[in-house]
Amino acid sequence: MGSITITLLLMTLLGVTAEKYIVDDKNGDDNNSGLDVSYAFKTIQHCVDHLQNPGDECHVRTGRYHEVININGLRGSAENPIIIKGYNDERPIWDGTVQIKRLGWYYDSVTGICSTDMDQDITALFLDDDLLTAARWPNALWSDKTIFNNSFFGHCAKSSLFGNIIDDGTGEGTGLAGSGINATGAMAILNIGSWETFVRPVLHHERGSANFTYNHDMDHNIAWKPAYNQYYLEASLELLDVQGEWFFDHTSKKLYLIPPFDGCPAVNADILRGRTIDYGLTVTNTTGLIIANMTFFASNIHAYSHNINSLIDNIQLDSLHFKFPSSSHRMLSNIDYPLITSLDASAWSHGVLHYGKLMITNCTFEGSEGSALVYKGKECYVHNNIFMFNEWSGQTNSSGGGGTVIDKGFNNEFSQNTLMNNGNSAGFRGSLGADIKYNNIFGQCAGKIMNDGAGIQVADYLVNNTKISHNWVHDAPPKHGIRFDTPEPxxxxxxxxxxxxxxxxxxxxxxxxxxxxxxxxxxxxxxxxxxxxxxxxxxxxxxxxxxxxxxxxxxxxxxxxxxxxxxxxxxxxxxxxxxxxxxxxxxxxxxxxxxxxxxxxxxxxxxxxxxxxxxxxxxxxxxxxxxxxxxxxxxKLYKTSSPIPPDGAVESTKRDAVIFLGGYMAEVHHFYFGTDYELVSNASLSEEEFQYSLSSDEGNMFILPDLKGNTQYYWRIDAKRGGYLFKGDTWSLNTMST
Structure with a gap:
């Protein structure tokens, strides 16, 4: 700590100033100075190489940046962080994919399968930046989210044994026996441990048979529950049979695809992309770093502390969009857990566990295989994020306890987040002294792809001094809402x-x-x-x-x-x-x-x-x-949201107030009300539709004037933050006849 203080003092005495560099993948050149839009760098890596002092920044312009970057040894501070962010309001893409452009496809008119040769492995395939589904049985798709529903799983007969699955015949069609497939060599995703799911190759299966074998080599006793055991098969050409599916033969390097339209992609069409990297950004031995205002597409972040000398601290992810951040490698016959977005600010030294601080704010995590986020630190702040449609396989991680978001640290805050329609049996897994508040968690594992679990789950001694308050947990009938758990016995x-x-x-x-x-x-x-x-x-x-x-x-x-x-x-x-x-x-x-x-x-x-x-x-x-x-x-959005009553509601004339979720970091909210849609939508503070304002400290309920029966009213609430005004939507409220 002393050396950092001396360094900062010397920088001040020597007049060292922070620099702001520009990156532009279209017009930049790494031979430029990077100090002006007209002299921008071309790559983020070259910009990172120039980050030397607290307060230095990389401003990245719109574009797709297919880069793998390792940050090691940067020393920003909480007061003068080093920043890598989108330029102004632009949203660059940190891209883990490459374009798949082919001079030609082979089209099989009988099966509808398109095929072409590849020169590298891919682990996920995207059409117009949306995920295509790895070939599977029973059929289910990402596009309609049926992959989150166990109605599209095979179900195990109670006579199944370790290493030998017997399908009960209730799956697609007449079950596995009637599917016509030979599943030997396919990857089996096996939910055979209640809240645990394992991936193993199918060792032997014969066409027309209801049973298949796998290697049951789990390293612990699993909660085998015959009445709940279920599975699906993936990653075999035998399973490719519906639009929106794909298969990659990593031995022959041949890609097979049935697009969600007739025929094959046009020659050289810029619509198909394949994932070739996992971590776009790795961070260690770094303090005072902010990554902000970017999209990580089929790419994610790994930040870690190898030892006390490389402890990361004051790392912030702000306003990032993680879109399909992690992908399994099952298509490459790899059973390992996906490389997920993970930040570990902890390290042991002389028998003492030391922690750094992490902040994850205002981010979106969607379409992750495996947990969307795992973090470990002390007094971390995970606030105002949304986690949606993550984890449809439910694969168990190495520690055996899964979750959409997992806190492994101490005295961390998880607040004002939304967890929406995620597949894992547990939504948020808390740790010692966690403060879990103002979160909206719904649809958690509602498709029953795993057993057991809860929207908020804290187990055993981790319950100690944990606070769970002011949360809504709902609409996931097979799961607990909030759970302080213990082993049994x-x-x-x-x-x-x-x-x-x-x-x-x-x-x-x-x-x-x-x-x-x-x-x-x-x-x-x-x-x-x-x-x-x-x-x-x-x-x-x-x-x-x-x-x-x-x-x-x-x-x-x-x-x-x-x-x-x-x-x-x-x-x-x-x-x-x-x-x-x-x-x-x-x-x-x-x-x-x-x-x-x-x-x-x-x-x-x-x-x-x-x-x-x-x-x-x-x-x-x-x-x-x-x-x-x-x-x-x-x-919270920048504008107001979540109106109560909802838009279009029919209410009694005795309705006393309208309620809303305030704008993100808003200081004041302005309330407009009237019977004319256009007037309410366009009114300013000087017009009669304006009712009054409330500061954020004064509440989020506006009292209604007296209402007439059988009348349609309109209301709008604007959010003001600093010098910015975020205009709200115009909502309607209908009253009943008196």
Missing amino acids: SNGHLGHGGYIGYNVVWNVLTINVKGDDHVVENNFAFDNEESNGLCNLCVYYRVRTDPTIENNNTVVLNNGATQADGGRDLDTGENWPLAGAVVENNFSGEDIKHHMVNPPILDFRPKKGSVLDQENVIGPYKPNLESSFYYIPGR
Whole structure:
């Protein structure tokens, strides 16, 4: 630390100034100075080679940059970071693909398959920058997202054994036996360990047979559950039979494709791209670095600390779009876990684990195979990101516990993020002391491609001092919503001192609380369609046959649920009451939604005077207009979003307010209201449609004027941030006849 301080002091005394370099792949030249748009560098690598001092920057112009860059030894600071970012408002693409242009294709008019020779291996194929699906059985596609649904899997008969899968005949057509394929040599994606999925080559299969063999060489006991075991096959020419699929024979270097249109791609058409690299950017032994305002297409980032001398610190990813960031190598007959976006700011020294800090803000992660993001550091900040449609195979990583986003660090914040329709059994996996708040998690593994799991899951001792608050977890019926987990049997290995408060979960299994010494307060849990008489707010006394008594010292206050209890007593068939040292003012009843303002439009405020409106209010929200704040979780856009009531809603004339998710980092919001669409859409602050403004500190609820019956109203909310005004959409609100 002292050497860095001395270096900065010397730089100041010597008058060293930071430089801003320009990169332009179309008009640049690496022989230029890089100091002006007219004298730009051509490659990001050449610009990185010139980054020497804190505050130096690379500004990258629009273009596709097919580069593999290793950053090692840069020393920026929190005050003067080194920056690599898009130039002004331009969005360059850090591209892991190459164009596939061919002078000709061979077309098989019987099968519709196009084929051509390649000169290098590819691991993914894209048409117009969208993913094509590796040939598979049963058929399913990325384009319609059926690959996330286990209705398009093969299902194992209960007579299946380790190493020998027997298809039960319920898959596509009449199952594997009736498929007409010979799957020998294909890659089998085997969800045979409940929350674990393994990849193995098919060793032997015969056409017309319902069974195939694989090498069952897993290095640990797996949760083999015959009733849930399922699989699909991939990466064989035998499986290529529908539009939108492809296969690459890495032995002959021949590419086979059935495009989503008739015929083959036109000669030299610039529409097809193949992935040839995994990590476009690798970072180590670096501090004070920001990567911002770029798209990583079929490419991603690996940042790591090899030892204490190479510890990374103050690394920020800001406003990046990771589009198909990681791809498996199954098409190359490789069973390894994909090389995912991973940042590890930790290193051991003399028996002490040291941490750096990471920040991932305002990024988009979509279409990843494997976890979308794994990070490890201390007091990291992962905020206002969206993770959508990641992980359709569910392959298990080397540590055995998967998730869309995995925190492996200490005292990290995961906030204001959206997780949308991801395939892994777990959405967010928290770690020690994590602060998990204001996240919107929905559709997690809703297609049941894996068993078990939860939208937010924290296991065993990692529960200690973890806080989960102000989240919505919903619409994933086979999964738990929020879960403090323990092994079973626990053998006394319980998590302690966790907090679960002010969350809303619905159309999922449970808020599931195991361990002890927790606080569980002001949560809502309802609409568990698969409950079968079991709790959806479960503060466990005992878990099934485990003899350990849990939650002896837990505090359970002000919660509302369809059914709240302490789990099922398997000896009597009855449910234990909610466990805890203090259990007060909780509501359990199937009519819970009747006591809220309007749950279908996400207005969960208690009705005034209802059973939820107690001296200490039950649930996370205040009744009616008692508060001007109504938290809406999830990623914020620059403009306002998530209107309540939603656009086009029909409401009573007694509707008291409109609610919205504020603009990202907005300071003030302006409210417009009226009965004329054009006037409301185009109004300024000086016109009568403008109602009033609220600072972000004053809330996100605008009180409505008196409403007339059978009338269509329009409303708009603009967000102001600094000198920028982000105009909101114009939403409609219709009133019922009085």
